[in-house]
Amino acid sequence: MTSTKLVKDSPIIIVGAGVFGLSSALHLSQNGYKDITVFDKQPYADNAYSTTDGADAASADFNKVMRMSYGDEIEYQRLAFEGIKTWNAWNDGIRSSKTEDLPRGLKPTDLIWNNCGFLRMSIDGKLSDIERATLAGMTREGLRQTQFVLGDAEDEKRARSHFRRGEWEKKSDPFGRKKQGKELVGVFDSTAGFVEASKACIWAMHLCRRNGVRFVLGEKEGQVSTFVKNGTGRTIGVRTISGAEYHSELLILAAGGWTPYLFPSVSPLLETTAGSVVYFQLPPKDQAQDLWDKFSPENFPVFAYGGWSKGHGIGGFPRTEDGIIKIGYRGTKYTNYEDVQDPITGVKHRISVPKTKYWPQPHDPAITKQAVDAVKEVVREAMPELAAIGITGCRNCWYTDSLDNSFLVDFVPNDDGMLICSGGSGHGFKFLPILGREVVKIIERPGEKNAYGKLWRWRIKEGGPRNGLEQGEAGPRNWKKQVMATKDDWKFRENPSLYMESYG
Known part of the structure; x- marks a missing residue:
């Protein structure tokens, strides 16, 4: 994919309204993209990402660790520190809001970053x-x-x-x-x-909506059943459980734990x-x-x-x-x-x-x-x-x-209509305010990968342990055992x- 294919009015579909999907939608909208639709099977507008009211994604939670400690992985340390500025700004934005101006599930006294x-x-x-x-x-x-x-x-x-x-x-x-x-x-x-995860998602969705991002949520209208392809195999949209079809110039698959379920071909990596x-x-x-x-x-x-x-x-x-x-x-x-x-x-x-x-x-x-x-x-x-x-x-x-605990943010090989944005590996939530910034760079300049583009590229790992993926169903972690x-x-x-x- 080249940056000339995607223009500011191009239809963009994001599958998943968790941390990766919300951050991508927010930064795309901040960069002038005007036709963004996020699909998710969960009715987040109704349950406010509450795990007691039906939300079951990893992004929906009381709290997540905010840490900058990353050993030798200096790129993640730097990105986490950069994100703190926005976390602080979000706290200030909520604190300065009137109750009636905040979305359901948030109040002015909430600190989403502590x-x-x-x-x-x-x-x-x-x-x-x-x-x-x-x-x-x-x-x-x-x-x-x-x-x-x-x-x-x-x-x-x-x-x-x-x-x-x-x-x-x-x-x-x-x-x-x-x-x-x-x-x-x-x-x-x-x-x-720590960050208050569910409340942070509510706030991020609120900011996305303010920027014109549309959300299609719920078990029928929001749940994607398949991806629509053209004659050459390029992804050009989605079909939902309801049977409705939606066209895209770019589809971002950011479905968290459901990513391999929706796109099994990614299972060697995730x-x-x-x-x-x-x-x-x-x-x-x-x-x-x-x-x-x-x-x-x-x-x-x-x-x-x-x-x-x-x-x-x-x-x-x-x-x-x-x-x-x-x-x-x-x-x-x-x-x-x-x-x-x-x-x-x-x-x-x-x-x-x-x-x-x-x-x-x-x-x-x-x-x-x-x-x-x-x-x-x-x-x-x-x-x-x-x-x-x-x-x-x-x-x-x-x-x-992922097979090495780094994220996967890259185009599917031989399909420049689909970008996988997943592989949080238990440490992705802290990057909610800033991850999408790097996603936009990867989308707009796919041939000029910076440190994060290289770190999150489509990849395989030859030989040796693969973060448990090498164990497969016969391994000791199998739920049924x-x-x-x-x-x-x-x-x-x-x-x-x-x-x-x-x-x-």
Whole structure:
């Protein structure tokens, strides 16, 4: 595809109203493209991206980690830092709006980006290689002063002048390890925190609509059933479940976990996987003021406990405004293999597809016993107050992993009418304000790829591990091989008061 084929009035279709689709639509509209339509099977205008009201995409969530820590991957670190400017501007835009001018699900007091900090805590007494690489990268970029190594005398001294009185002690040791006589090793990232994902999507959709972007949402009108091709095999539109056809000069497939389902040919590059999430609902505030205070964003950071994808694979967040504490397990990324027929070729593929609370049919969600046991182990050790409460809910969050954890934003080979925009690999949401800027560059100058265009190109990986894609259905992560946790498994059998006493 060349930039001369696409003009500002060309019809552009985006399939998917999650982070990749919204960011692409927003930046295309900001760059003067006037005919943009976003399709999604979920009625986001009605459910406001609420996971309790039917939203089941990964982008619909209470919160996501905002981090700039990327080891040697300096391009992602830089892009995350650039995005902070827009996150701050979005906070200001919401804060300065009248209630009646905001979309459903948002109010002027909402902070969609919260700079509460990110504690990357070691449990083996040493900093990992990726942690050291992150510190080196921050140093090269002149940002070392934003990182605080626990136990480093110079950093500890700097922290006490940087943070409010008492804040450093709370956020550097939220698990009370010092009181228990345990080592305190890790890094506190003062640039990081969390974003309120569902609310951020609502705001981004609002900005898109303000720029003239159209949204076709819902199970019939918004759900794409197939792509329309011309005689040469070029994508020229979509057909929805309702039977309606829509023409496009460019189609951007940004369907998150449903991307391989809709376009099975991409499955050698992308695989749909599930991360496991549990919730702890705090008692009413007037009954547990101490817990509400302790786990508030003012006193409690986002955390990774012993590494996000290694070791325990546990990470979590401060409480929400409704008193919900979310803890995620990503130590094992589960797959769900099913037969999927390519709607164009008729060829059947055996690929991993989502199985959410609402899709392919509504059901009570269950996560694996492996995930529940991993979370309970960390809670017993680090947050015994939550053991006294017990797990109150769970969710499987279906991402799309690429073969190397970098995004895929490129044209389909031999089809300049379709661009794949996916492969968030569990770290894409933070780029909502800025990802689309790079998507526009890739669209307009496909032969002149910059660092991100090269990083996100259509690719294969010869030999060696491929981020789990090499395991296939026979691998150990297959959903059908797992033992699923029951609500009885959610319970902490031991007397929680024993943990509270030992915690001090």
